[in-house]
Amino acid sequence: MGNKQLSVVLFVFVCHELAFSSSTLPQLCNKDQSIPLLKFKQTLIVSSFTSGCVIIYGQNSYPKTKMNTWDMSRDCCLWDGVICDEFTGHVIELDLSCSHLEGIIDSNCSLFQLAHLQKLDLYFNDFYPSEISHLFGRFSHLTHLDLSYSNFTGLHGALPESIFHLLNLQVLNLGGNFQLSGYFPKTKWNSSASLRGLRLSYVPFSAFPGTHFRPILM
Numbered sequence: 001m002g003n004k005q006l007s008v009v010l011f012v013f014v015c016h017e018l019a020f021s022s023s024t025l026p027q028l029c030n031k032d033q034s035i036p037l038l039k040f041k042q043t044l045i046v047s048s049f050t051s052g053c054v055i056i057y058g059q060n061s062y063p064k065t066k067m068n069t070w071d072m073s074r075d076c077c078l079w080d081g082v083i084c085d086e087f088t089g090h091v092i093e094l095d096l097s098c099s100h101l102e103g104i105i106d107s108n109c110s111l112f113q114l115a116h117l118q119k120l121d122l123y124f125n126d127f128y129p130s131e132i133s134h135l136f137g138r139f140s141h142l143t144h145l146d147l148s149y150s151n152f153t154g155l156h157g158a159l160p161e162s163i164f165h166l167l168n169l170q171v172l173n174l175g176g177n178f179q180l181s182g183y184f185p186k187t188k189w190n191s192s193a194s195l196r197g198l199r200l201s202y203v204p205f206s207a208f209p210g211t212h213f214r215p216i217l218m
Contacts, residue, residue: 137162149176
């Protein structure tokens with residue numbers, strides 16, 4: 001094979017490899033993911049209070065997630081506390097636990113625009129007097145939801161039924177929300193077919209709605 005033919009073969013091979021590599025590279029965070037995160041950040045402040053995470057969870061008392069890394073100069077999949085699907089670029093995990101955050105999470109919160117979330121950890125912050133919104137039921141891919149020790153309240157003392165309609169939900173942690181009192185929604189617990197763990201430590205609920213589902217108290 002002559003030098004010219006070899007060069008052509010090498011050129012075709014390199015082009016093929018580059019095309020294959022570009023098709024398998026992970027997609028970066030899209031604006032429909034980064035903008036809701038930034039809007040959510042703007043509604044929160046970082047408090048100087050001393051966190052109890054070191055006592056309850058054995059974690060460091062300083063903010064775990066530094067939201068000052070959240071800006072458009074970096075891809076949002078590289079922001080602290082944010083994990084993306086490596087191929088779609090969708091935000092699938094958000095860990096803001098023990099972050100000393102204060103603010104209100106209501107029906108206008110941009111957090112609910114992150115439709116692909118699978119895990120959401122908000123424990124040990126201060127969102128009082130935020131009610132646990134029915135919009136948490138929009139997260140149809142959610143497997144783990146941790147709202148513990150974050151001063152959430154319930155709408156008229158009840159939890160929204162939409163949370164128990166999340167078919168993929170495996171773990172729900174509501175512990176330590178002392179203002180969350182009242183009753184559970186009158187719905188069949190097994191409507192959430194995957195629910196295996198429920199934490200209710202220091203939550204003044206008095207009863208479970210019937211015997212058709214027995215949650216594992218964590």
